Amino acid sequence: ETGVTQTPRHLVMGMTNKKSLKCEQHLGHNAMYWYKQSAKKPLELMFVYSLEERVENNSVPSRFSPECPNSSHLFLHLHTLQPEDSALYLCASSQEYGSSYEQYFGPGTRLTVT
């Protein structure tokens, strides 16, 4: 595997379910990100980790819970979601947090909440 991978690619879950999204980067990067992409809206940054520490505090509902066990893996734990949480969830990584380093994105998880 190369680049940034995400699993699952598609997920349908009920509002009472608990599920987790997984992201893995094979680039040796130190920063990882979770984004939400809804139709016709800008990418919304949810969480940022640099060297396994959370570095940005964006307003994200507590039903989304991130976990970064090491610099290569990032999880997004989901519970009691709402239908408006249906979106494409993208993971990204960059060499370092900030500066001119571009972000490399994974293919995303298409989430549908029923």
Next chain:
Amino acid sequence: GQNIDQPTEMTATEGAIVQINCTYQTSGFNGLFWYQQHAGEAPTFLSYNVLDGLEEKGRFSSFLSRSKGYSYLLLKELQMKDSASYLCAVRDGDYKLSFGAGTTVTVRA
């Protein structure tokens, strides 16, 4: 928050040139990125500007004017595979990266 504006849609003919404009208002500035995103795929990095002027990379060029809060992405010799969404993203003074909603470019034969 940050304000990043770009047109929603643009259509052009194969072989032509298209210019996608992006205007921004941010608290400080630490660089502007352009990404390409094909439908159902991940965004991929196209260009980065932090100083005023034109950066050329093959058929794609990106321009920045920091004083005007303005950038454009120029796509030359359009090909059908260039049909995609193009995202403008700006890093502010705190190094936070904010994205525009994207411009969907449709290339017609």
